[in-house]
Amino acid sequence: xxxYDTVVFDLDGTLVDERPGADAAFTAAANHxxxxxxxxxxxxxxxxxxxxxxxxxxxxxxxxxxxTFGLSAWDALSEAYEGCVPEIxxxxxxxxxxxxxxxxxxxxxxxxxxxxxxxDLADELADVFIRARHAHVTRPLxxxxxxxxxxxxxxxxxxxNGPADGQRRKLTRSxxxxxxxxxxxxxxxxxxxxxxxxxxxxxxxxESAPTNAIMVGDTYERDVLAAIxxxxxxxxITGTQQPPQTERADVQVVAATADVGAALLRMEEAxxxxxxxxxxxxxxxxxxxxxxxxxxxxxxxxxxx
Numbered sequence: 185x186x187x188y189d190t191v192v193f194d195l196d197g198t199l200v201d202e203r204p205g206a207d208a209a210f211t212a213a214a215n216h217x218x219x220x221x222x223x224x225x226x227x228x229x230x231x232x233x234x235x236x237x238x239x240x241x242x243x244x245x246x247x248x249x250x251x252t253f254g255l256s257a258w259d260a261l262s263e264a265y266e267g268c269v270p271e272i273x274x275x276x277x278x279x280x281x282x283x284x285x286x287x288x289x290x291x292x293x294x295x296x297x298x299x300x301x302x303x304d305l306a307d308e309l310a311d312v313f314i315r316a317r318h319a320h321v322t323r324p325l326x327x328x329x330x331x332x333x334x335x336x337x338x339x340x341x342x343x344x345n346g347p348a349d350g351q352r353r354k355l356t357r358s359x360x361x362x363x364x365x366x367x368x369x370x371x372x373x374x375x376x377x378x379x380x381x382x383x384x385x386x387x388x389x390x391e392s393a394p395t396n397a398i399m400v401g402d403t404y405e406r407d408v409l410a411a412i413x414x415x416x417x418x419x420x421i422t423g424t425q426q427p428p429q430t431e432r433a434d435v436q437v438v439a440a441t442a443d444v445g446a447a448l449l450r451m452e453e454a455x456x457x458x459x460x461x462x463x464x465x466x467x468x469x470x471x472x473x474x475x476x477x478x479x480x481x482x483x484x485x486x487x488x489x
Contacts, residue, residue, distance in 0.1 A: 186455040188417075188448070190392040191335055192383070193364070194401030195344035195351060198421055198441060199328045200358050205320035206258045212316035213287075213309045220305055223294045231293035232286070236261060239285045249275060253370040254345025254377060254406060261286065261310070262317040263347040268371040283310040322354040327442025332363040334445050343386040343399075345370040345377055345406065366390050377401075378409035383416070398451070400444055408435055417455075419447050 196202045214228035240246065240257035249255065249271065261283060265276045287306035296302060332340060341364060344351050348369045355361040366389040370376030373385045387397055394415040401407020402421040411418035417434035421441055430437055436447045 186452050188338070188396060188398040188452065190339045190341065190387065190390060190397035191448070192341045192343050192386055192397055192399045192411075192416075194377075194399075194403070194407045195342050195354065195360075196346070197325075197402035197423070198400060198407070199324060199332075199342070199360055200322050200354050201325055202322065202354065205317050205322060208320050209262060209313045209317035213313045216309060216312045217291070217294075217296070217305070220308075221291075221294075221296050221301070223296060228290065228294055232290040235289040235293060236286050239282060239289060243278070245274065252376055252379070255371075256346070257286075259347050259350055262314045263350040265347045265349065265371060267348045269374045271374070272371050286310075318353070322358045324358045324360060325441045327440065327444075329359060329363065331441060331445050332360065335448075336363070339366075339390045339392060340364040341366045341368065341386050341390055343368045343377065343382060343410070348372045377406040378413055380410070380413040383410050383414035387414075398448065411435075417451060419444055419451070 193199055210229045210232055211225070213232060214223075214225040217223050217228050218225045236257040240250075240260065253272070255275075260275065260279060265272050265279070268276070284306050287309040288302055290309070291297070291302050291305065296305070342355065342360065344367075346369065348371050351369050352361075352367070355364075355367060361367070366386065368382065368386040368389060370382060373382060375381040375385065377383070383394070383399070387393060397416050399407060399411035399414075399416055399418040400421070401410070401418065402423065404420060408418045408420050412432075412434075417436075419436045419438060420430070421438055421444065424439060436451050438444060438447045
C-alpha cells in the first residue's frame with residue numbers, strides 16, 4: 185500500500201465556500217443604492233456583477249495577469265492585494281479607478297445617471313462593498329475541518345490562487361490556518377495553478393516531492409492540471425451527486441469535500457509503491473549494513489516534475 189505523506193489542498197470551493205461573502209457584499213451595496221435612489225435591489229445585484237466582469241476584462245494588460253495568478257473581478261472590488269509580487273503592482277494602482285468605473289457602470293445599467301449623484305454614490309458603494317465583504321466570516325465547507333483533522337498525521341499544504349490578503353483572511357476566519365503546515369498563494373509566490381512552478385514552490389515549503397504528494401481541488405483546469413503538470417495524482421471535487429468520470433487512473437472523482445478521505449484511502453490501496461530505478465536499486469544499502477555516517481541511506485530521487 186502506498187501512502188501520500190503530503191496532501192496539497194486548493195482553498196475556494198475545496199475547503200471553504202467564498203460565494204456567501206461576495207453575495208453578502210453585493211447585497212449590501214444594492215440595499216444602499218436602493219435606499220439612496222429607489223432602485224430595485226435584485227436588479228442592482230445583477231447589474232453590478234455584469235459591470236464588474238465587463239470592466240475587469242477591458243484593459244489588454246490585465247488578461248495575462250488574471251490567467252497567471254488566477255484572479256477575479258469580485259476580489260478586485262474588495263481586496264488591497266497587499267504583500268504581493270511586483271508584477272501585481274499595476275493592479276494595485278488601478279484598483280480605485282476600477283471600483284469607481286464598476287459602480288458608475290452599475291448605476292448607469294439601472295438608469296441612475298444624474299452626474300450630481302453618481303460620482304459620490306459610486307464611492308459610497310465601493311466602501312459599502314469592501315466593509316461588507318471584510319465583515320463576512322468565511323465558513324469551512326461541510327466535512328472540511330474533519331478531513332484536515334483526520335489527516336493531521338500528514339503534511340498539509342494549501343495552494344491557492346488570488347490576492348494574498350483576502351486568502352489569508354479566509355484561512356484565519358475559517359479555522360483552517362491552524363490545521364495546515366504551509367500556505368502558498370499565487371500573488372505571493374509569483375506563480376499560480378496550473379503552472380507546475382506553483383506546485384514545486386508548495387512542495388518545497390514542506391520539503392516534499394511529487395512522488396510523495398497528492399492534490400485535492402474542485403477545478404480541473406486549475407487544480408487537477410496543476411497536479412498532472414507536476415507529475416502528481418489528484419482528487420477532483422465536482423460538487424455533483426453524479427460526478428463525471430475521468431479516464432485517468434491518477435485522478436479520483438468525488439462529489440464533495442466530505443468524500444475526500446475515503447477516496448484518498450482507495451487511491452493509496454490501489455496504487456503501487458513508487459518505482460525504484462535500476463540505478464537506485466544498485467545503490468541500496470543492505471538492511472544489515474553499518475551506516476558509517478550515522479545517517480540513513482539516501483532515498484530514491486524524485487520523479488521528474
